[in-house]
Structure formats: C-alpha cells, structure tokens
Amino acid sequence: MFLWFHLTGQVNSFGLPVSAHGRRFYVTSPRDHLCGGLKFDILDFTCCEGVWHKGAALSCCGNRAFNLTQSSCCEGRLTLNVSQLVSDCCGYRAYDPLNQLCCDSQILTRTRPHVKCCGKELYNEDHQLCCGNVIKGRKVLTKMSIHHQCCGDNQFDQQSHCCCLVSQPSYKLIPEPLNASCCAPAIQKALQPPPVQTARRISQRSTNCMPGEKPCGQGSCFNPTTERCCVNPTSRQGQRYSRDQTYSEGTLSHTPGHHHGASCGSQVYNPDIKICCSGKLSNRVLGKNLCCGTTPYGVEDRGVLCCNQTLHHVVENGYQCSPGGHLYLPSREMVCGSHVHLNDPGKHCCGEETYDPQDEICCNGHKHHMLGNVSCCGGKAYDPSSGQMKCCAGTLYNLQVQDRISEEAQCCGSVLMEAGSIQTCCSAPGLDLLYPTQPGFTCCGHRYPNASLWSCCAGVLHPRPEPHNTSKNMIPGPRLLPLGGLKTEVLCHTEVLLGTVESVSVKMNERSIVMLNTMSVQASRGHVNALPSPHYVTLPNHCSSPELVPGNTYIWVKIPFSDTIRLISDLLDHSSPLHSILSRCSTFFLPREKPYTMF
Template identity: 80%
Template structure:
C-alpha cells in the first residue's frame, strides 16, 4: 500500500462536537471543533527534518521518538505513528478504528462519547442520550437517583421528583431531611422534619440564597472588578474610563492598567508617554514596561531606539525609513543591498529577479522555461509537478498527492491525494471505494460518514447511521442536515435517520453514471429553508452528457428544490457539485463535491 500526505481540510461546525483546540503558535488544520484529547497530537515531526541523526523528507515520512515511519503529516503515540482520522492515542496506547477527532479517553482506551460512556474506567454502551455514570452503572437522572458513597454507589428509581439521596436511601424533601447519625456508627438516615436533627438543615435551607440570585447566574462576571458608573473593566483588577483613557492588558498575567489617550500599548509591552511633574521629572510605567517619550524614541517590537526624522517604520526591532537607499526589509530582517532591483520572495528571502528564481527556501539561477516545483525547478513541457515532486510527463499521467500515476489504470486508486495499489490490496477496481483518504474494505464491514471536507470510517453496526461525520445510534439520536438532536424516549424511529445520498468522491462514481447520464453541474450560491424543503440557488450551472461531449449552459441563477431538508446532505455556498436526477423522476440527488478540482469540467471529461 502506498501512502502520501493527507491534506483534506475540515470546514464544518457540528453540534455535540467537543471544544476546539489551537495550541500557541499553531493552526488547527481541521478547522472545526474537535475532541479536546486531540490537542496533544497536532505537533508531529520535528521541524529540523532530523529523526535522531537521520535526515528525512517531511513530505514522505513522520518521526516519532527518533523512529522514522513512512507517511507524512501523521501524529505520534509514543514511538508509533497514526492518522488522527483513523485511530486514537490514550495514555500512549493506540485504539484503531476510532478517530481522535471524535473520541475521548477512558484510561488507555479510546471511545466514542456519542454512543458510549466511561464509568469507573469501564466503557459502557449509552442507553439514553443523556445517561450518566453511577459507579460502574448507568442511570437516567430524570427518573433515577445515584445514591451511596464514593466507594459503593447504587441506582434507585425515583419515587417522585421531590426525592433526593440520603446515604444509600432516598427521602422526600417535603416531609423529611437527611440526618447525620453518629451513634453507634456514622451514617446518613432520613428523618421526619420535626426531628431535632432536622433543625440545622431547615435553617440552612431558609438562609440559602437561590443560585439564580447570585451574581454568576445574573450574568455578572465574578472575575471582573467592581467599577464605578461610566467605567469598564480593564483586565481582572483595574477599571478605566473609555472616554478619557485606554486599557492595556498584560497578555501573560491578564492584569491591566489604564492610561491617558496619548499613551501607547506596544505589542504586549507597555510603552507609554510618561507624565511630567512640575519639577520636570518623568514618572515610570508599572508592569515592567519601559518608559519612553515618543517625541525622542521609537518602540519596535518592544525595543526602544532614538527617533530619527523620517525613520518611522519598523523592521523587526530596527527602525528605518521608506526613502532609505540600499535597505530592504524581508521577513522582519533589514538587508543592505548594493544595487537596485532586489526584491523579497513570498518566503522572505532576498533575491534579484533578473538573475535568480526562488523556489521555497532555495534560490536558483534563472533558466529560461523552468518553473518552481517545491524547492526545485522543472520544465513543464517534459515534466509534471505533483505536490513539489517532479515526474516525467507521459500520456494519461495525473497527480495523486506527490506521486504520478495513470488515472485510467484499474490497478491504482487515488483517495484524497493518497495513492493505493489495488493489486497489493487484492481488490478489484469496481469494489474499491474511498472515504476521504482511506480505501474502504470490501463489502459492508465499514461505513463512511461525511461532512463537507471531512470523511471518517466506522465499523458498520446495526441500528447506527451517519449524521454528518458522526455515526450515532439511531435509537438515541435523530439527525437533521448533519446536526444531532437527542431523541425522546418514546420515539424510536424517525424518517430523519433514513440515510440520504452520500457525497461520493469523483473517483468513486461509476463510469455509466458519470459519463452516460445527464448530470447537473453548478456552484451553490445560497441555501434557504421553506417548511421542510430546501431551496438551492446555483450559478454557472450546466447540464452535461460527458460521453457525447454535450454541455448545455443554463440561465443564471438556476433553482433546485429538495423535498426533504433533513435527509439531504449539507451543501456549502461557494462549493461546486454534480447533481443527478433519479431516472423517471424529478427528484435530484447529490453525487459529488468537486470544490477541490481546479477545473470540474475537465475532471469529468478526462474520466470519460
């Protein structure tokens, strides 16, 4: 099996996703809320391109604890590598077939909290949408109680909505209280309200301020300072008047201090105009900030320099002027150049266009007809560039990630820039289907759940069905257009959980469907709802019969109506789709999202 880098972007926000994470200095490449447990796995191979003492290419390998693994942009679980979409890492142990994007950890095992719960280090099947743990058991707090101490817990059926726990028993708080009995041994027992031990409990209830009346429940931020009328909080310990002052917050301590409007906050360091006293002395600023006078100093990236007329720009920590001769600022570094014509490359490298060609971080001498391919140059007449790797240009050769292959071959399959050899997989091309970058197993052992830009594979389970990229138990959850809702206990079936048409990759569309059926191709401009129908406005729409080369442009805008909003897949404005009418019906079903194809028409015609 040949693997190349996965670059599938994730663009969809879904309900019931866990908190979003983006570490300092990093970008969450998935673009949507993901499991908090995936936060430790965005950092992959070291940035110096060395694995131990071995130099490696990051576009083809991943380094985990000095061990090199084939496949790029993987995460590490100890010294093992894995893809976040195909496995999870908990306590240094890998769990396969559960994506880190939707999983949580139960000790060293991963589980899907949508359908399971971790109770006392045991993974249990969720029986209700909002089940909770009671020791090693599950309970529903609507009609059950979890009573007992931490060591021994048991589930009791609520006798009424007024019943509460008292030790391992329950009591009606309208007629009883829970008493601490110390003799002969410490225990909790329900007693009538007229019992002497109930007096403290009654007084406590009478003097307790309801939570709704506390500042927290009244929308007051308890961490904010109490400010005078007309003032606003500045950090966690100061106030300021927004009409006469400005607020500077120290990003490390989150403490703030107010200053007059002629003072300045400089990149998190407080650099301000000091107040001059009657004796002519300048007061210093607090929070460790430097004191400077903007009439005689300039502050560049927290460094103070003497101000020189005309030098009002900063290049890193160095001040300079736009009219200065012989200097050029590239990537916050000031260069001295001896002749005119030098420029900065997009990567911040200094070069002379008449002599040099910059490819990535490498500067090459200009060669007529050559272009950049990654860090190297290539001749597009005789070579093809695939993700920074050059290959000989041959007939019917296309790119799949960084590899070149014959797209008409029955022996190779490209899944989201990951290339598979079907002979190695012992698979026939007709039964090979992609789920994002994963080649699915033959038969019905796996299910692919798709959201715009995100595809995850799950082991097929009876009674489960896709809702966006999640795979919920349909007896617990209902789904509408990729959004999950908890299902009432009395409702066990719903038409909304009937799987709608899946957005298949272009490579999975059968030739007779793609080439010999009239399909509608267009870009979604907007989507709206009317009762249970979904109305779609498309632009640049056309009907195509690829086998005959027929293309019939349609008036713009073109309107499409889907009769059932909930059972239809989510479509994103700005994305381009193929739609197809069901034979002998006006019903439209979606086939493929072509937004990642630079020329959708060419992509279709090249297949036919």
C-alpha cells in the same frame, strides 16, 4: 427543539466538532526528513520516535503509526475502529461518547441520550437517583417523586423530611421528619437568602483595586482619568505615571496642562523627540518615521529595504522582498519557498525547487516527469485512466497490490475501504470517517449514532425522548460521495450537472439550492453545455439530504428521465473540477471528436 450535540472542545475549518484530545496527534514526521539518523521519503513513510512506518502523513502513538480517522491513541495504546477525532479515553481504551459512557473505568453502552454514571451503572436523573458514596459504593434508586433526594443509601421527601447525620451507633445519614431537632439547621439554612456578590465586587476583590481604579499589569492599579499605565511585555509588570508627565531629552519632567506622554513597553516618552520601534526607543530623525523591527528608517532612504522586519542595505536597484520575506533580485533570481535560485528561463517554483512545466508536473511541492495522462494525488503523480491506481483524498493506493479492480474500490476520505467489508463511511464537509457497520446505526454527518437514541436532520443530532423503533426508516436522500466514489458508467455515460452552490434555504421540508456557473456534462461524448445562471435545484427531503457548503462545487447526478437527484459528489479537493471529470473519462471519448465542446 434543535440541539447540536457538542461533545468536544475543538472544531475543524468547517465548524465540525472533533475530539479535544485528537489535535496533538496531527503532528507527524519530522521536517528534516531524518528518522533514526537516516533520511527517509515523506511521500511513502512516517517516522515515530525514530521508527519507520509504511504510509505517509500518519500520526504517532509512541513509536507506532496510525491513521487518526481509523484508530485512537490512549496512554500510548491503540484502539482500532474508533477515530481519534470523535473518541475519548477511558483509561487506555478509546470509546465513542455519542453511543457509550466511561463509568468507573468501564465502557458502557448508552441506553438514553443523557444518561449518567452511577458507579459502574447507568441512571436517568429524570426518573432515578444515584445514592451512596464512593467508599461504600453507589446504587441506583427509582425516584419516588420529584421532591425526593438522596440521604446516604436511601431517599427522602424534602417536603416532609430532612437528611440527618446520626453518630450512634455509627456515623450514617438517615431521613428524619422535619420536626426532629436535627432538621432545625437545615430549615434555617433553607430560609436564608443566598449571598449576593456583584461582578464589580468580585472584580475589585480579585484585583485589590480601589473603586474607580483599573488593573495595571500584574499587582498594580491606576486611575484612568489622571494616570497612564505602561506594561512591560516581558514581565507583565505594570507601572503608573501621571498624565502630565512627559520626557524632555530623556528626563522625566512635569508639564502642567500638556499631555504629550506616550508609552513604549514599560517606558513613557515624548513622541516629538523619540520614536518607538518594537519596544525600543530611538532619537527621532527628520524623515525617519517608519520602523523595520527595532530600527527606524525613512521611505526616501537610499539603499535600504525592509524584508520581514529586517533592514537590508542594497548596492543595486531592483531588489525586492519575496512573500516569505527573502531579499532577491528578480532580474537574476527567483525565490521558491525559503530558497533563492538563479533564474532559468521557463522554470517555475515547485515547493523549494524549480521545475519545467513542459516536461514535469508539480504535485503538492514535489516534481515528477510528465508521462501520458498524468494527474496529482497529494505529492505523487499517477494516471487516473489506467485503472491500476486509486486516489483517496491525496493518498494513492496501488489496486494491484490490494488485489482490487477500480470499480469496486471505494474511498472514505483518505482511506481505501476494504473489499466486501461491512464498513460504513459517514461524511460531513471536510471530514470522512469509517465505522464498523452496526444494525440500528445510521450516519449523521461524520458521526455514526444509534438511531434508537438520536434522530438526525441535515447533519444535526437530536436526542429522542424515548427509545425509537427504527424499523420504519425515512426514505434516504441523495448520498454525498467523493468524485472517486462515482462509478465510471455514472460519471462518464450519463448527463451530470456541475455547479457551485451560492445559497441554500429550507421551505417546509424541501431544500432549495441556488447554483452558479452550472454546466451540463456528458463526459463520454466530450460535451459541456453552459446552463442559465443562476440554476435552481430542489431536494424533496431536507433532513435526509447531506449538508452543502456555499462556495463549494458539486456534481449532481439525476435519475435518468427524472429531476430527482440521486448522488452528489463534493469537488472540494479538485482545483479544476471539469478537468478532473474529463481526464477520468478520456478513454471513453468517441473517435475523431474533440476532447469537449462548449455550446
């Protein structure tokens, strides 16, 4: 049986479950770029309650900044090495509910996939009972049979005993034989059929509507066959009208046999003589059958233009509405975001400003001077061929400051992994999380479960019925890495496939993949060879292979002189995958060769 272990209530854009309490920490620095009354650079700093912190787009825990893929915030305190996206809070400490439980404010390690708390202990409800109470304390008892249940601190067999409250010498629960007098109420209750309430009765009781009626806003009902319901959008109060009521010159009247009434907010009106625009009634004028906000207008009206539900009166032809709803004249102006600029030949938009693409590069709404082989990393520009900088999912790191060389620097999402550290990066489509390496644990998508409790197939967790010996691990499939995680000698000096996944299917234990727009790339020679489309790739072990998303583009690295796929790189963050590969390998182009050739 397949089970998606859904621990939390939120999902990301790829359908991955993330922590329900992690969502509110996505809000980072204020948009006005002011921190404590002083202006700061959002590309380098984060502002938390008026305090500056080095690092862009971080989350805030009080006045402290943190990366929610590496830490968690509980009651204003930080817990390191537990991502906010997969954690829960146990008081002021965070824990991973996949491998741990919070029992009476203590964090305990799971011993089974579905164990539960019994005070400060764990128990398995299939074989154990949690008896006692909160005041006197709870204790774990081994079930004597499937028919045994708790009775105070003890257990009893429901087939032969019942649980009685004895007042002498002190109030306590004790098991008694079924023929005891105290068992009579329990037996009588067990013999009674459970009360039956249909959804219709519950609905009628909750709304207090008569049979045949439906709710009309708050506190009102109406008969849908003879009446009309109008609800005020502000107060949510409803008002009922007879279906033969209509408005005549603004006066409510009865017109037997005519059903011309329409609703505008909480009002009933005659659409032949009135027009309703955003809840406001106006007299109908011939030709004015369109609404701009609350104002009616006609398509043939001269000198008017509706932008973002605001009606503008223009004195010159040619005005247009920008996608953001701003009025502008294209022959003299251009709109960048919410700013209207005078036209400057050759200029284009970069965020709210204009830039010249001949001399500048636009990175995520920020413009920079174009120097050498410059590329974007988030809102910053850098030279990827220099080996001095490393881009991790939009976050730029200076390797000289980190005392690192480019080949050993590895990314896990937006985080640069520590040199020589014992860290494990677990990846799923659109989400990469870093965990401290633990023996017996293995990645399953973006989670890092205890392999003795959970098995994994293509990123989906399955509970193991019994603890499992993980000494015989199955052969791992190809690893999913970001483009920056591929070593230069692999990316530039071997033949790789570049293609977009169209569909994925599973036959037996193999995964078959159909790819479109597939190319064979040997970047160091600048060779790009278009392959027949569609192109097929087979991964021999479906369960141990990473999840692939149809529509995403990937790099496929084969073992030399073999068809076996060794590495897969997701190019989701790269708008021009081929350019990203060739620009990184440009220093290895052979002399006098063109950057690349298509044949």
